[in-house]
Amino acid sequence: MTALVARPEALELHDAGGTVVGSLEYAGSVDEALAALTAVLGGPPEEEPYDAGNHNAAGVMHIWDDALKVDEIHYGEGVARLGDATVGAPDFRVYFDQVEVRGKELVTRDGVHVGDAFDALGDRIDPDLWTCSGWAVEHVEVPDPQVGAAKYGVGLSEWEWDETAQNYGTQVDYVASVSAPVSVASGCV
Template sequence: MKLATRRTPIIVAVAAVLLLAGCSAAAPTPTTTPDAAEQPEASPTPTVEPEPVDPLTTVATIVVRPEQLELLDASDAVITTLSYDDEAAEFIGALTTVLGAAPAQSESEGGLESPPSTAYDWDGLSVRDDHEADVATEGEGTYDGIDMNVSVNFATPTVGDGVAVRTVNGFQPGGDAEALAAELGEPWYDNGYDQVRVETGAPIGEPTPGIEYENAYSVAVNTWEHDGVSNTVFAPWNFGIGHV
């Protein structure tokens, strides 16, 4: 009985030590995940919109046709057309964008065989806006020849920043006009004043008696020298009426 009495204090002491150790241990901190709605929203990346490209700045080729210019891109798709009957401001404005520069401008009072006009000149290209309608309104008569609002005369195979110029069959200003005449079956006189008809549009009126050509607008290659160049591509020109 004495042995049992001695063990009792030891057991009590051990239990007390264990109880104290348990009470002194740090309680684990609970881990919580913030609700998704409480998460800060990421700032959206700003979207930079590309600057719009003017299609006229992508023109790679100008094709001279009887009644209009065709403006093509690098894949030879037609971007737009410019009619010779467009208002001069519209026509010149479009070409200014295509060529990347404004033209030099000059005025002419006209004469016996030509109406007053305004010329717009770039290197290799001259656009003439005749004021025939203004003259007719003033009662001073009209002039035979070009009834559309403007005409074009290309002197070089490229204009502006490398924009190619050609006719529908591939002839370029400054090319071999005599070979072109032979290819097309057009007359050639070799007198320095040959004018080769390249392409003719639809008739615009009755044929003129005694003239073999249609009364229609055409693209012409003029062989006479002007300002040091020849074999220029000119339009529109009507071979089917009398010219002085």
């Protein structure tokens, strides 16, 4: 296994030839995903529990070397989920904050990495696939009883997070992080 590839519905594990050798669905078991990643990366992550907030449920951030984060979401603690896990209300999300972790590439299907300049990405970015923190490079459309259909994708953030600020931090001209799944929307609340 040489690469972790963020996709809209799952984190894929690829071999050196680009073949998918494993797939960890965001609506699947977070315990199984963590066990698989611990095996692939040769050790467990650090764990940082966090409280529920205005727009998020409580959870635990599982972090490998400040490069790969798996956000385990605890619904019912500030934010409720109706029914089973879906791509829109997953059991976990992933964040890439570096180009690789423990010798494994962190990348999107389109070959986008953290640090890539937005102006060099060309048509890999669809300006209609906007997220609250940047753009999405790939998406899926799923039925939604409230709006008919909702889009979820792989997000490219244009914001460097500042833990001391009360907002995203600083807007940048490069991919500050990659995350999935993210909501593709025309506006944020």
